Structures are given as C-alpha cells and as structure tokens.
Amino acid sequence: MNIIVIGHNGQLAWELAQLTNKNNTITCLGRNNIDVFCLESIASTLKKHNAHAVINACAYTAVDQAETDEKNAYQLNSDAVQNLAQACKDLSLHLVHVSTDFVFNGDKGSPYLTDDPIEPLGIYGASKAQGELAIRNTLPQQSCIIRTSWVYSTHGNNFVKTMLKLMADKPELGVISDQIGSPTYAKSLAKICLLAAEKKICGIHHWTDAGVASWYDFAVAIQEIAIDKGILSRPIPIKPIRTIDYPTPAARPSYSVLDKTSCNTVFADLPLIHWRTQLSKMMAEL
Numbered sequence: 001m002n003i004i005v006i007g008h009n010g011q012l013a014w015e016l017a018q019l020t021n022k023n024n025t026i027t028c029l030g031r032n033n034i035d036v037f038c039l040e041s042i043a044s045t046l047k048k049h050n051a052h053a054v055i056n057a058c059a060y061t062a063v064d065q066a067e068t069d070e071k072n073a074y075q076l077n078s079d080a081v082q083n084l085a086q087a088c089k090d091l092s093l094h095l096v097h098v099s100t101d102f103v104f105n106g107d108k109g110s111p112y113l114t115d116d117p118i119e120p121l122g123i124y125g126a127s128k129a130q131g132e133l134a135i136r137n138t139l140p141q142q143s144c145i146i147r148t149s150w151v152y153s154t155h156g157n158n159f160v161k162t163m164l165k166l167m168a169d170k171p172e173l174g175v176i177s178d179q180i181g182s183p184t185y186a187k188s189l190a191k192i193c194l195l196a197a198e199k200k201i202c203g204i205h206h207w208t209d210a211g212v213a214s215w216y217d218f219a220v221a222i223q224e225i226a227i228d229k230g231i232l233s234r235p236i237p238i239k240p241i242r243t244i245d246y247p248t249p250a251a252r253p254s255y256s257v258l259d260k261t262s263c264n265t266v267f268a269d270l271p272l273i274h275w276r277t278q279l280s281k282m283m284a285e286l
C-alpha cells in the first residue's frame with residue numbers, strides 16, 4: 001500500500017516516517033509538499049503518489065495560542081480536514097484522522113467512552129471537534145478517527161523535553177497535579193494509525209498508552225528515569241500545584257482519561273503498554 005501521511009515534521013508524522021514495513025510505502029507530506037487548504041491540490045497530490053490510504057497527522061496543536069488565533073486553528077483543524085475528507089471521498093481512499101481528549105470537558109470523572117457527549121473547553125478542542133464532524137459527515141464509511149492524549153516523542157516539542165530542560169536549569173519546579181490524563185508515546189500512536197490504515201478500520205476509537213497520571217506524576221517519572229539513565233545529574237524538588245495557581249489562556253479538562261475498550265478488539269494486534277514503560281523507552285532513545 002502507498003500510505004500518505006499529511007504532516008512531515010510533527011511528532012506523529014515523524015514517528016510514522018520511521019515505521020518501515022515491507023508491505024507499505026509511507027510518504028510524509030509537509031506544508032511544502034501539499035496545500036491542505038486547496039481541494040484540487042490535495043486530490044492531484046494524492047493521485048500523483050498513487051495513494052491507497054491517508055493518515056492525517058497535521059494539526060494546529062498550540063492549545064493556548066489558539067485562543068487568540070481562532071481563524072488559523074479552525075482553518076487547519078476543520079477546513080483542511082473537510083478538504084481531506086472530500087478528496088478521500090472523491091478518490092475512494094480510506095482516511096485515518098487523529099483527534100484529541102480536549103473535545104471533552106473533563107467533568108465526567110471516569111474514562112470517556114467514544115460516544116460520550118463532547119463539550120470542548122477551548123478553541124483548540126472546539127476546532128478539533130469540528131474536524132471530527134467534517135469527517136463523520138463527509139466520509140462516514142471510509143474513515144477512522146483516533147482520539148489520543150498527552151503525546152510526546154523524541155522529535156519535536158513536548159512536555160517531556162520541556163521538563164528535562166527545566167529540571168536541568170531550575171532549582172525546583174511546580175507541576176500541575178489536578179489534571180489527570182494518559183501520556184502517550186507518539187511511536188505507539190503511529191503504529192495504531194498505520195494499522196488502522198492497513199486494515200481500513202472505521203469509526204471513532206480512543207487510543208492512549210495504558211494507565212493514568214497527573215502532569216505532576218508524569219514529571220516525577222521523567223525526573224526519576226532521567227536520573228536513572230544519566231540524562232540528568234541531580235534531582236530537584238518537584239512540588240504539586242493546582243490549575244488555579246497556574247492560569248493559562250486555554251482552559252483544560254481536569255480529567256480526560258479515554259476509555260479504550262474498543263481498541264482491545266479493533267487493535268488487538270497491538271496491546272496497550274503502560275505509559276511509564278513507554279516513557280522509559282522514549283528516554284532511552286533521546
């Protein structure tokens with residue numbers, strides 16, 4: 001299969017590019033290779049590459065910036081997704097799209113099911129929710145939406161790399177302890193997206209690494225593993241802080257753990273692995 005990934009330098013796109021597989025050719029197209037705002041450009045590029053399936057790894061992911069950059073967030077997370085869905089419909093291609101735990105409001109207090117009502121708290125989540133809707137309306141029988149959360153990779157900017165830098169530079173850190181979710185290594189997410197494209201899996205699914213954590217728990221684990229692997233030379237005190245004491249432009253769900261029951265059957269070939277094990281693997285590759 002010729003699998004086209006929309007995105008090139010992003011965390012997920014980069015991990016997808018690393019997945020070599022004798023059954024597939026994976027081609028990652030960044031913003032210089034495809035104009036996602038132009039339906040004709042998408043269609044002609046997909047034809048040129050003789051695409052069999054498309055994975056959309058491109059998104060506006062700057063959660064706080066989106067609050068004052070609504071137009072660009074919606075253009076990439078909704079309008080471009082509508083174009084991709086339409087192009088895939090016109091060319092009879094399967095589309096795998098990635099969405100977010102931020103479509104939920106965080107009030108449920110137990111893991112979110114795929115059909116739980118969505119209620120995004122900010123522009124990023126709302127624009128991603130609109131992208132989901134565009135796909136469900138345009139390409140319901142030929143698309144897979146994978147919601148994920150707290151993505152990190154050796155490539156690109158993410159919480160793990162930010163924490164490592166702060167831990168190296170600062171005498172102590174405060175990290176939010178009242179937002180709970182599931183950290184996810186982009187490498188495991190990439191494998192799921194590829195499987196969904198190969199098997200033409202349809203519907204909405206939730207995929208994260210196994211287990212739950214607060215950002216504080218995540219930071220403590222990052223420091224422990226970093227000391228263990230010699231990435232950091234000394235530990236610094238990390239104290240738990242409350243969201244209310246660390247205001248950000250965008251509100252975030254306080255609890256956004258995703259129920260992954262459907263993955264146990266749909267993605268049975270790739271069992272869930274605990275986030276701490278995955279974090280350790282990622283940090284070994286840094």
Ligand SMILES: NC(=O)c1ccc[n+]([C@@H]2O[C@H](COP(=O)([O-])OP(=O)(O)OC[C@H]3O[C@@H](n4cnc5c(N)ncnc54)[C@H](OP(=O)(O)O)[C@@H]3O)[C@@H](O)[C@H]2O)c1
Pocket residue numbers: 006007008009010011012013029030031032036056057058059060061076098099100101128148149150151152156157
């Ligand atoms: N990061 C997280 O914590 C997180 C959590 C939940 C869900 N997700 C979802 O997971 C998916 C992958 O996220 P990620 O962390 O890999 O994102 P990322 O690292 O921010 O990468 C964003 C990608 O979008 C592409 N892009 C940005 N603007 C573009 C434009 N104007 N035209 C074309 N492409 C453009 C970039 O293209 P270039 O390659 O050309 O730079 C890049 O490949 C997204 O759908 C995101 O919403 C992420």
